[in-house]
Amino acid sequence: MAVQIIQDFIPSGRRNRPGYKLTPKYITIHDTANTQAGADAKAHARYLKGSTAAAIPASWHFTVDDKVIYQHLPLDENGWHAGDGTNGTGNRQSIGIEICENRDGNRAQAEKNAAWLVAKLLREFNLGLDRVKQHYDWSGKNCPRVLRGRPGGWQGFLAAVEAHLKPATLPKIDRTIGIHVDGKTTAETGYLINNSTYVRAAYLIGLIGGKVTGHGDYIDIVLPAKPGQAELEELRKKLKTAESDIAALQAALNQESQRKENAKRLLKEAERALG
């Protein structure tokens, strides 16, 4: 899985963007403590750019909701989120992450997204799982309150982070197999694993004119349009046009034959009058 990260930085010069040099040694987890509907990552990005957050001053690096992640500060600048003072380890040596609690969001998914982000950051900065801290660890505040309040919540979160750090275990390939299409050998390779055949999805779907996108937890397969459906629709349109053309011609023809009849009658009357 990969979660979209949108960079929407607090403008330079604001009181909540102090700009002290940060070399991340820890990652600090928070819960937003805002259960209002709509209090998602985007709303917090807006909040951090506003005057209230600047006045406190309050800031952190990421807000994670169930769909997306907003980044509010560059990772080489500190934020004010840990409550341990101007020179506190939390404030000056940790990346701050807020997990959303908005009631119109999926909290479980937000936690999953946060676990993914933490694993990504640990890898990026070459840090161990022991460097993931609670806001509580720096200042004694009951935060992240949802993870702290749920039995096994914090341990479960760390386990989810760890799961992302472990390399995926792959099944043993028994042997490779050739792939023939319409009787012709291809350069593509398949695999025999536990008596099942595995072939690259993008290759197979591509053969029938579909498309495969995405990576990580799932792939997205777009099947080719059903054959003939577009053509059939086009023909139906043409038929309608032809039908109305025929009707117009028929009307014109009727008018013409009426005129002919009239002319004939006039001619006959004239002949009779002369005769």
Ligand SMILES: [Zn+2]
């Ligand atoms: Zn906090």
